Amino acid sequence: MSLPDPLQHLIGDKLDREMNWKSRCHRLNGYLPATCSSPVFIKREDELNANAVGTKHRKYLSLLPTLEHNGNDRIILIGSAHSNNVMGLAQLLRSRGMDVSVLIKAPGNSRLMGNHLLLTMLLPPDRIEYISHREWPQVMEIADQRVAELNKRGVSATVIAEGGYNEAVLPGILTLAADLHRNIGELGIDFTDIWSDSGTGVSAIGLLLGMRLLGLSEPRVHITLIAGSPDEFQHRYQQFAQWLTKLMQQPLPPRCPEVRFMQPASAASYGSINKTILSESWAIARQTGLLMDPVYSVKHFYTVKCAMERQAPTGPQLILYNGGTLAMCGFQSALASQQPIV
Incomplete structure (x- = not known):
């Protein structure tokens, strides 16, 4: 299946042809509050690649061909x-x-x-x-x-900055919006809200710019800032927007989705975890069947849970699971401390 216009024309020849850019989207069972009028779905970015954590795989879709072509x-x-x-x-x-x-x-x-x-x-x-x-x-x-x-x-050598902050990842990160467009069409559901996390912000920026290219001013996008501030995110967004303008050779479409930034509901300092986050890791696993890393995904899901409990959502909701089980490496002792051996 090809990318939707105008993305196919813009980035279709810049992606690695052997790497997958499509992930599943299905109803989330448990943990987050849901009703008949406000069902909750999860987009399984964790299934894109067993060796790269979640949405980071999308960065490599265009970064790897660029690095190979440059011959460093x-x-x-x-x-x-x-x-x-x-x-x-x-x-x-x-x-x-x-x-x-x-x-x-x-x-x-x-x-x-x-x-x-x-x-x-x-x-x-x-x-x-x-x-x-x-x-x-x-x-x-x-x-x-x-x-x-x-x-x-x-x-000869080239440097890839922290978090993959590089112009060459732009075509790859735009595929998230294209894939979301595919999910919406297959499910026949118009989501009211999308909930994503953000570290360096590169993947979330790709989602926002991709939606802009596809003319999607809805749904609203809520971003849990696992690291950084809204100002830092906006600065990086503007840099990628400039790179995209250069790629398109014309101004970007003016319509943008509404964006809301959220701080983590617990253990807000980057890299930190606490008893609440560790306890929620167990709750998410038991209630949903998903094994999530505490630093990013659990913190994000717990923040979404708190936000939905404060104000009940209206309309279908989509949660982006941008992590993966591999990211749990190193947390075994901390997680084990929350559950006594019987």
Whole structure:
């Protein structure tokens, strides 16, 4: 199935032809309040790719072909030691025979666990450089220095910023709106609200810009800011909008969906979890059959639950599940502490 117009003409030839861009959308059973007039559906971005967490897979749809086409000898990734983006992209790049190195923020815990452990399995020690918390604000400058050093040795290199913040991911992230358009047509349901989470904001920005291209000013979009602020999100949105204008070679359509930003209802600091979030992780698993990571997905779903309990939704609701079970790596001990062994 091809992308809807005008996306097929705009990005159809910029996506990896072997990678999937379609995910299921089905009724959510349990956890979130639902009525006959306000059923709740979930979009299963977790099923796009077993090796990349959720919606991040969409970034790679266009990033991977670009990196392969440019023919760089080395790809340098930036992120935290437990970054889903670094770990997911490193797997895909290595599976295609590409040389990868990473600049990662030195973790507070030196014990290998979670994505940090998986990353050390993927890459040898000479491809992993730890950046101190004090130096981290200058990580892009450090990355540029590493590129210059490699160039002097005759090795061409390119840098992928934290969270995949790169112009090359734009075609891929626009596919979320195209896929949503497909889901709506197949289900025959006009959703009143969409609920998404946001880390760096790249995937949520792709949704908003894609809806704009397709002329979808509805449904409303509620965004749980797992990291960052509304101002930071808007700044990145404007940057991607400029890149999209350049790609289209004409102004963007003026109609935009209504957007509401929400702070996490508990453990609002990025990367933090608490007893409430751990308890909700168990509740979501038992009530829905979905195993979700606490830092992003559980925090997002709990925030949506609190919002719906404060004000009952009107009309069909769609929750984007942008994570995946793989993102639970490293949380086993914390989750186990919430349930006594019987």
